[in-house]
Ligand code: SF4
């Protein structure tokens with residue numbers, strides 16, 4: 047039936063609505079339907095529980111889960127060499143750092159490294175671009191802060207031992223190797239970026255770590 051647009055009717059009911067289901071007499075009485083609903087609820091009480099009593103019971107996420115980003119601590123210090131790639135890739139500009147130099151073979155480290163957790167969107171881009179596997183997405187999703195200042199995590203709260211991140215590191219290796227084949231096979235020894243100690247002529251054929259060890263052995267043999 048065409049509507050009279052001059053006199054529009056709010057929520058007009060069409061009496062000829064043919065597909066509307068007609069209620070039976072019992073349904074029209076409501077009581078049997080209420081009892082049916084209660085019987086269904088009662089039956090559900092004996093079904094397996096799918097909800098958790100959070101926060102008393104914590105959910106353990108799988109390795110694929112992207113929780114808050116953390117810095118990998120390897121042999122007591124950060125793997126990060128403060129290259130700044132993660133800060134460049136971070137869409138909401140949540141990461142800031144300042145590089146500093148050391149006398150040891152690693153040469154560079156972040157003097158400070160901060161992530162503003164109010165800005166972080168858990169995208170995982172920092173993890174993807176990091177050439178050192180130095181920043182990874184952890185399983186931690188339970189973040190609480192009382193102020194904006196508290197939401198800025200420094201190295202004290204970002205550094206996590208690599209042993210506690212094993213599942214994620216293993217997952218990344220599998221995922222990246224599947225994607226890039228042998229091109230991505232992160233070697234922990236590559237975390238030394240010494241320019242000072244590098245075999246610049248590439249005559250030895252040794253890896254940097256092996257080269258440093260050989261040099262140390264030579265030096266101690268001379269003593
Ligand atoms: S997960 Fe994304 S938003 Fe968070 S720090 Fe890393 S790059 Fe930035």
Ligand code: SF4
Nearest residue numbers: 126127129130132176
């Ligand atoms: S990309 Fe990795 S190594 Fe570079 S600054 Fe970020 S965490 Fe450190």
